Amino acid sequence: MSTSMSYLGHARALLTLGVPLIGGHLAQFAIQATDTIMLGWYDVEALAAVVLAGSLFFTFFIMGSGFAFAVMPMVAAATENEEGDAHIRRVTRMGLWISLMYSALAMPIMIWSEPILLSIGQPPEIAQAASQYLSIAGWGMIPALGVMALKSYLSALEKADVVLWVTILAAVVNALVNYLLIFGSFGFPELGIRGAAIASVTVHVTSLVGLMLYAIRAFPQHELFVRFWRPDWVAFAQVFKLGWPISLTNLSEVGLFAFSAVMVGWLGTIPLAAHGIALQLASATFLVHLGLSNATTIRAGKAFGRGEVERLKRGAEVAIAMSILFAAITIAIFLTWPEELLSLFLDPDDPRKPEIIAIGVGLMAMAALFQLFDGGQVIAHGLLRGIQDTRVPMFMSAAAYWPVGITSGYLLGFTLGYGAIGVWAGLVFGLLVANVLLMWRFWRRSLPRLQAQAA
Template sequence: MKPTRLAEAKTLLVIALPLVFAYLADVLMVVTAKMTVGQLGALELAAAGISTDLSYQMCIVLMGFFSVVGVLVSEAIGAGRKGDALPELIRGLILSSILGVIVTAVVLNLDLVLNAFGQDAEVIRMSAPYYFNFAFAMLPIIWFGVLRSFAAAMMRTGFVMGITIFTVVLNYILMQGLVHGGYGLPALGISGAGLAWSISMWFKCLCLAAYTLWLVRRQKLAARGWSRGGARAYFPLMRLGFPVAGVVALESGLFAATALLSGIMGPVELAAYQMVMGWIAIPFVISLGISEAAMVRVAYYIGADDPAAARQSGNLGMVIGVAVPFVLVLIPVLAPGVVSRIFLDPSDPRYAEIAALVAILLIIAAVFQVFDSLQVIASHALRGLRDATVPLVIAGFGYWIVGMGLAYLFGFTFGWGAPGMWAGLAIGLAFTASLLAWRFELLAKRGVYFPAQ
């Protein structure tokens, strides 16, 4: 029986709010890390920022892949197959370990990527000690994403919020200590920032792993059957996970490419990019928390054979999630100088030039972030229907043909610089978000979903 809109909205928020606060804590961790490194100078901020962006984007792609663990677990619970929940988690952890090792190796050789994309030689030189230490955070970041998806499917996201908030404090202490020599720790400069990230991520992952073990025992979930079927048992995870990872890769690759193009424009544009991304991450991760809740609720109702409730849950998620950016638009538009002062010391020789550029980009980002929120929620709702192949095509065309095509045209061909590039991206996101939202409504209204094979 389909619940009322109010009842379903409450359920969505019960799942989403702890995830929202956890994601906001993650953003705060990135912001405080950039603030700490920014005190060393604009070049250090650019070096650590682009290394983090490229490294973390790879993790985000894999976390997108393994978000489908939440879909499979939630659908199994909705269908009354509770015994399938733990085997899905185990398979997710095994596969994520293999892929995580590969990503770690790539990050350890990040200089090859930066050189290939024509980044400033001084930025590459400064980034090396940072990304070497940051590389060892890859595995715990990916594992944490798998465990978080499982917790969302089990409607137990409170611990995720708590441990993430605690890790923010830990990371801040480690950053201040290992970068500047505070709290009796050695001053390692930019290298210390990478080390602080790795220690914090391992701490957060191990805590959630311990909680997951407790939850599994409390729920009396059995691991029996996780290896049954051999490689074929991984097919549902991979069939849905690969196109989902493709969608995430297209989106994260879009931002990675924007970072690289900003770096080609110059250190000022790259530093401005880092600062604007630090702000728009706030409304995005709020919508991301809501999107994960919508995804597992849609999957739950599909498992329960209630397509009307699945449609209602997905659409409610989009309405709630898009309302947030509208409220947050006013802050950067009315007070852009605040954002600049958060990330960079006003005494920096390039502060005035960077702050002026940031003020322009934040106006464009006000439009950008609304459609960015809509597309992430619509995409997650479609995952709940096990629909990922067509969204992959939509994302590829919208992000890269429309978005990046216009970004390059406006930014480089027309010579409009960073503002032109961001305007092109905003148009691409608006196009993509509209198509994804329309597709969810079309499929959900007809009760169409794509079962595992």
Template sequence: MLQQYTKEFNYNLQLAAPVMMGMIGHTLVALVDNIMVGQLGTAELAAVSLGNSFMFIAMSLGIGFSTAITPLVAEADGENNFANGKSAYKHGLFLCTSLGVVLFLLILLAKPLMYLMKQPDEVVELALPYLDLVAFSLIPLISFQALKQFSDGLSMTRYPMYATLVANVVNVILNYLLIFGKFGFPQMGIVGAAVGTLASRFIMTILLWGFLKRKEKSTAYVTKIEFFVLENKMIKKILALGFPSALQMFFEVAIFTAAIWLSGILGKNPQAANQIALNLSSMTFMVAMGLSVAAMVRVGNQKGLQQFSELRRIAISIFLLAFLIATVFALIFIVCNTLLPKIYLDVDDVQNLVDNNEVIAIAAKLLIIAALFQISDAIQVTVLGALRGLQDVKIPTFITFVAYWVVGFPISYYLGLYTEYKSSGIWIGLLAGLTTSALLLYFRFNKLTKNLIQNESSFV
């Protein structure tokens, strides 16, 4: 019985591994950024956290919207329908690029909100110039996401990984040169980190397009495109899938962003600790995200073939694999909860010894809670990927809203600001939201696929 699921592990990992590597590589750069910035002080680390909190919201909308491209391309690939696949790519790229420009402008307009959020003044002053440059990088980033989602839909998951890894190397080098002013470069502090991020995102977009242009399977899709000749039917189809998908990701990312802001109300040290725990959790989450893409692609393929019993079996195999991997990460977080935060701070810095010790102590507690929600987070994101592969987005959007904002956020707010739990209370709310989401999304997938199989049997 179990073997019917475990026999899919190898192929699932082959498909998901490049996505995981690309995403982990991207998160590793964020880790290196945080480590470098952490050497400047806890205020600088908190400023990057605050600036990125605005970015996370915008990125969630852009990246969430771009996921509409993958199931459409995967279904067209399963049907061997080139025209539909190319149309999904062209319209998706146009809409994603346009959305990137809009989100960049919205962040610029939203900057004054920092002064109204009860954040430490020194943190806000450092965050504002950092945010200007990082916000502009949304345009190439979301264009890259359109290319990536198209590539994933064709099961060509390696090429986004290659582009991301090269861009990440450039990012790390530029950060080192510009944050600290090495080898004659100006010492720009956290603004230097923003310059590195901006440059790397343009590079990875250009690289991925170049890879796809040279590959036989994808070259006809990405060349000879009449970019501004658009069809209302495909635009409506992408919007119908993309808008709810954007909201799904927004609801989840927004509650983590709210955790950053709530932590800022508690002070710069809780905010810095929150950033450390969030960065480590994000890294393990990228593995689950890779499996989510595999679920989206494989379910989309099976939907195109109308093989619903296989679709369900393959999806459950991915859920099981995600559960097992998340359990391993949970054990690592529990065993190393006091060791991992020390990577981010200079523990020998006598001047900031008290602050650093407080940050490490808070982060260690948060990692215990993060260990618990590894499993919930992995299951909810892989089930969500399978539902996107089925092009089922409206009910899951409602589910994610209820889980994070009706269940999770009130718990975070109350326990974090009005009880002795403080930072730990904020993260208990995150755990509650993720667990609720995982359960409700799985119930939705279970009901939907059983109905499809029943209808398939009735038709036969």
């Protein structure tokens, strides 16, 4: 295609790729929500244990997924240059290799997690139940990271619709197995928290098998699993070099939100409840920006592979504009109907509801600002990953999330006494700084360098 592709053409291409990716993220969100709801019905202590266990699992999972994310821009670039099918096979296979190796390192922590949970001050009964869950669910780390690598591979080949349908299937399987094994329905044993863990592993294995079968059938020329055991240390090093900064960036962002919950928890149960609800709403809408970011990575990777800098620049402008447009819609909704949105998560007869909503309305105002800056920084990450620029953005993000975000959140929330709203204002400030730094990196450093190389 010509490098003079119109803005409308870029928008259409971005949405064609982005909508299935957004749907896939929302389906994954539905899996987590189903676990929370069903265990909440079963037993409150089981719910608390799985929330704790899920946080530990997710922290290690999102860190390991950086290597899977690295596959996406590398495959996208390879589709548009002379490296072609051979390089696609090499980087995808080594992405799977690194994911497997990382899983092997993380597994002991999952299986023997109780001492770790006790050491960070968790109640013994909750730590024991969480460890019981992780001793089973931890085995899901292996297929879960394999799924992430194959999702990146297929998405970069513009088969995001398959990723969507596999994730929807996984959500259905998860709900069914949860229902059968948590509650002991239809003659199955009532396993409670262990049933939820078995459901989790079942979902990951089902997804992995489905994606493997599709990849073999749809792209036989890649021979992805033929002589899979053969190492390719050059491709291994390329994936590792691009992936480890993404892993640490993911870890620093997850840590930012985890520690914000700890700080709000210091303020008491009611602020923490309001924080949890507002964060759920902000997370659900953030998934739209994340899907756009993934699509942006692929589109940028293709332009990068072709050496078409003007196409890359125009595509970047469209992606940013689309993120801002969605953020504007979300801001309007969050500011217009905050009480109605918060009430969806609360028992109408709960006597604490007015207090939770009073705090939550302020947090929803912060969440509105959140949308603009969080969306901007994740789009910037998508652009930079597309052109395989990850190391400097890692340092920029870490500095914005922690020294800026956490410190300002503590100062505003506790030193100046603004409470939970102050903590969230710190998050907003950290994301704003990340947005500015990452956009500056793309527009003032990376893009001019590519333009100079193309001249």
